[in-house]
Amino acid sequence: MPPILEYKELKKYFTIGYRGLLKREPITVKAVDGVSFAIHKGEIFGLVGESGSGKSTVAYTTIGMYRPTSGVIEFQGESLFTREGKRPRHIKKEIQIVFQDPGSSLNPRRSVKEILELPLSIHQPAKKHIGRVAELLEMVELPVDYMYKYPQALSGGEKQIVAIARALATEPSFIILDEPTSALDVSIQGKIINLLLRLRQEFHLSYLFITHDLSLMRNVASRVAIMYLGKICEVAEASEFFRNPKHPYTQMLLSSIPVVSEEEEALKPKRVQSRGEIPSPVNIPSGCSFHLRCPYKMDICPRVDPQMVDTGSGHLVRCHLYPAQTENHPAGEQVIT
Amino acid sequence: MVRMDTPPLLEVRDLQVHFKVFGGHLKVLDGVNMIVRAGEKVGLVGESGCGKTTTMKAILRILPQPPAKIVGGQVLFRGQDVLRMRPDELRQIRGRGISMIFQDPTAALNPVFTIGQQLGDVIRYSHRNGRLDARQIQLKALQSLKEVALADPERLLHSYPIQLSGGMRQRVCIAMALATQPELLIADEPGTSLDVTIQDQILRLLHNLVVERNTSIILITHTLGVVREVTDRVYVMYAGSIVESAPTKTLFANPMFPYTRGLMQSVPRLSGGGVAEGIPGRIPNYLHPPSGCRFHPRCPHVMEICRREKPPMFTVGEEHYVACYLYAC
Structure with a gap:
């Protein structure tokens, strides 16, 4: 079975200004720089990264807010970006998104009913929608009379639930969740997450789950990818990923998480302490972009950008510490384990 | 760990703050009581809107009045009531006695002055004996930037906030807050606006600095993991009052107030x-x-009395207090 969504060497560069004598040399931000991965049907694929790592750019490119600079995104084998430009409606219907901040993703001047009717009127015109709106509210466990409320009368959690209902309106098969709970309190987070997990079961959905909260990721995702400055540095099954993180950046991320029990403390890698600043995406370091902060930096790191290597059972790492078996590397390098 | 018989540096007694809005008064703080001893690291947790920041602003008297109104209570700093101080007395407390690090370092720094000018002002006005000349101020400013592990402090003095990253700005704010050698530091969500690896660096730095100088700290946050790693004792706040307080270890091992329990269970675990x-x-x-206990509409163990009366603090263990009728004997 082909994956539901596949990214092949996706690149998205933004031009943020011009420099040079004639102001003709573009200054580019490589927000996403050669990202490849596949999401299988029914999977919750977690994408983790700090601000500026390009995770939201991946999401926005997928739903069509941006056109990729190069590379391909395929939905069930069909390219999302055709030469004609406009994405066909039957594909738009299949891929939906829930944004981070429900305060700004819901129109304050529209009632919940109007908010939920808009996608319905686009994808199923000439139909009465009130019944479907009520059905959607029931699906997300909100009282049906909420359809006459306006966003300002809802709490943060309820707004996010309305945003989820809106994403469900077109009966999609794939939903992008861009930090769906990071604007909410932890006491509400559980309700939203469990709702999302139940909806996935019920409607056979696949999710691309974007977050910077690794503890949350551990409990939600089936597979996890870590992004750093526009590139993926590690991909693995969630359980394997947390048991045996390989990339030094992943280890740094995990060891930085504040946890609430001794049991969790024991799971954090001890050797890698966070240091250094996240470089600006305008000025990405040469070679491996992490080398300035890496405790295991070698001579080769500032010179050569490492390749993605499969270290067994689908655990992919992009780091010189894990050289590919087939390639010959310069002498004098040691694998630190 | 600070001994329990150390006299309190800060004592908040029954603090009540209301906000005047269209249609009435928001009764935000409903009798807050807390104690911070010299050298103690205290955490204050609670969800957004529960009154954490309001309490801290009331302590420093930087709440805009109106709309805010301090209706009752006392804030005793070294035994003196901050709420009844004259402006000149207050100036002695702000900065030198108590200083504050705000959540968003971008908003806390003035964008049109250099780091050197802003830091220099803090040093000049908080200097205790006599006046400093420009050279001495610069030296002290360099010194305080070095303490927060900022690289190339000479260049930083001439930089504007916009030229620094978020983590660097927060370090500058920490440098400013500590340059006055305060006895009490209030840190309001110092890592929340930063990425997790940077937050970790900032918290480690802050922890080391306050331990080194024996400064007391109140760390406000809604991230329980941060509290566990940094503090000695924790206050849990819900809807404008303290509902539970305990030594950090005790609280994480045995949370008692139903809200604290729910909060602990809500945190996703790294262990799955x-x-x-x-x-x-x-x-x-x-x-x-x-009416009564403000948590009662959400409480799974609600009893008749909870709706009628506000529970007092019950002692349930050594230094462990809970405002809940479940623990009344």
């Missing part, structure tokens, strides 16, 4: 096991807060 449902309902409307 799914995400708990959390606490049903939402923080109450302060215009018409619930």
Whole structure:
């Protein structure tokens, strides 16, 4: 079975200004720089990264807010970006998104009913929608009379639930969740997450789950990818990923998480302490972009950008510490384990 | 760990703050009581809107009045009531006695002055004996930037906030707050606006600095993990009052107030096991807060008395207090 969504060497560069004598040399931000991965049907694929790592750019490119600079995104084998430009409606219907901040993703001047009717009127015109709106509210466990409320009368959690209902309106098969709970309190987070997990079961959905909260990721995702400055540095099954993180950046991320029990403390890698600043995406370091902060930096790191290597059972790492078996590397390098 | 018989440096007694809005008064703080001893690291946790920041601003008297109104209570700093101080007395307390690090370092720094000018002002006005000349101020500014592990401090003095990253700005704010050698440092969510690896660096730095100088600290946050790693004792706040306080270890091992328990269970664990449902309902409307215990509409163990009367603090263990009738003997 082909994956539901596949990214092949996706690149998205933004031009943020011009420099040079004639102001003709573009200054580019490589927000996403050669990202490849596949999401299988029914999977919750977690994408983790700090601000500026390009995770939201991946999401926005997928739903069509941006056109990729190069590379391909395929939905069930069909390219999302055709030469004609406009994405066909039957594909738009299949891929939906829930944004981070429900305060700004819901129109304050529209009632919940109007908010939920808009996608319905686009994808199923000439139909009465009130019944479907009520059905959607029931699906997300909100009282049906909420359809006459306006966003300002809802709490943060309820707004996010309305945003989820809106994403469900077109009966999609794939939903992008861009930090769906990071604007909410932890006491509400559980309700939203469990709702999302139940909806996935019920409607056979696949999710691309974007977050910077690794503890949350551990409990939600089936597979996890870590992004750093526009590139993926590690991909693995969630359980394997947390048991045996390989990339030094992943280890740094995990060891930085504040946890609430001794049991969790024991799971954090001890050797890698966070240091250094996240470089600006305008000025990405040469070679491996992490080398300035890496405790295991070698001579080769500032010179050569490492390749993605499969270290067994689908655990992919992009780091010189894990050289590919087939390639010959310069002498004098040691694998630190 | 600070001995329990150390006299309190800061004592907040029954602090009540209301906000005047269209249609009435928001009864936000409903009798807050807390103590911070010299050298103690205290955490204050609670969900957004529960009054954490309001309490801290009331302590420093930087709440805009109106709309805010301090209705009752006392804030004793070294035994003197901050709420009744004259402006000149207050100036002695702000900065030199108590200083504050704000959540968003971008908003806390003035964009049109250089780091050197802003830091220099703090050093000049907080200097205790006599006046400093420009050279001495610069030396002290360099010194305080070095303490927060900022690289190339000479260049930084001439930089504007916009030229620094978020983590660097927060370090500058820490440098400013500590340059006055305060006895009490209030840190309001110092890592929340930063990425997790940077937050970790900032918290380690802050922890080392306060331990080194024996400064007391109140760390406000809604991230329980941060509290566990940094503090000695924790206050849990819900809807404008303290509902539980305990030494950090005790609280994490044995949370007792139903809200604290729900909060602990809501945190996703790195060890897996799914995400708990959390606490049903939402923080109450302060215009018409619930009678009795303000948590009662959301409480799974609600009893008749909870609706009628506000529970007092019950002692349930060594230094462990809970405002809940479940623990009344």
